[in-house]
Amino acid sequence: MQRQALAWRAMGIRVAFVPTMGCLHAGHLSLVQRAQREVGAKGRVVVSIYVNPTQFGPAEDFSRYPRPLSRDLALCREAGVDVVFTPTDAAMYAGQAEGSYSTYVVEERLSQSMEGRARPTHFRGVTTIVTKLFNIVQPSVAVFGAKDWQQAAIVRRMVADLNLPVRMLVAPTLREPDGLAMSSRNRYLDAAQRTQATVLWHSIQLARKRAQSAPVRAPVLKAAVARLIATQSQAKLDYVEFFDGDTLEPAPRVRRGTHMALAVFVGKTRLIDNAQL
Ligand code: AMP
DSSP states (O other): HHHHHHHHHTTTTOOOEEEEOOOHHHHHHHHHHHHHHHHHHHHHEEEEEEOOOOGGGGTTTTTTTTOOOHHHHHHHHHOOOOOEOOOOHHHHTTTTTTTTOEEEEEEESSSGSSSHHHHHTTHHHHHHHHHHHHHHHHEEEEEGGGGGHHHHHHHHHHHHHHSSSOOEEOOOOOOOOOOOOOOOOGOOOHHHHHHHTHHHHHHHHHHHHHHHHSOEEEEHHHHHHHHHHHHSSSEEEEEEEEEOTTTBBSSEOOOOOOOEEEEEEEETTTEEEEEEO
């Protein structure tokens, strides 16, 4: 992959890159379209499919994360993706188990809250793998989804802090008709859980409605969201936060334009969502 990318670079061919963990859905494919628009017919679009072990905690779903590779490859072919990069763990973390892999990239501020607090080693895994993938794929543009808002903010900060020569684009969250954000993890849900999972979107709508009329104190709105989540028998709130969408600084008062993010367990499946209110 890196040899190909360096050859393209020498020929002046621009690469747009979409990193994923596979099990592709329409949300991923919308990032591919955005990537294609960015570099045009003369450029190349690279999608990586890699379930990165270093961004999963020990009790998380790494081993059972869905890996429908041939279906993913067909979707990429249909979408006109030029190259799908599917490295093995051995290629990415040679000798990790034996202790001969020991270099990580760590963002120290934006990764302390929300997902970073709930999943302590998660963002270290993300920033490390994204750096490695950028070095391999040599993209001029990378497209991330707003679905993982904190992740996009952290990668953006890393790109700026480390002077990585990559332009960061963030594309909107694609949703199912009932508002549930598309996610590879939605396929873990049974029918009843799938119905209850719309409570994340309803929470966002509730907060949006409350914030639109007048500013609300964050704890008041958090309590209202917690009550709504509690109406669903299989849903358990992990966190809900209100913050500035750029800096991720907590917002004591929630108003129009404030950003909201939440994580909810539905059964054993942990779902996240976010939106600007
Ligand atoms: P993942 O495969 O879950 O690691 O996601 C790969 C990329 O797709 C990330 O940049 C995600 O933010 C993005 N993504 C995931 N779900 C959606 C969605 N529903 N709409 C838009 N982008 C998404």
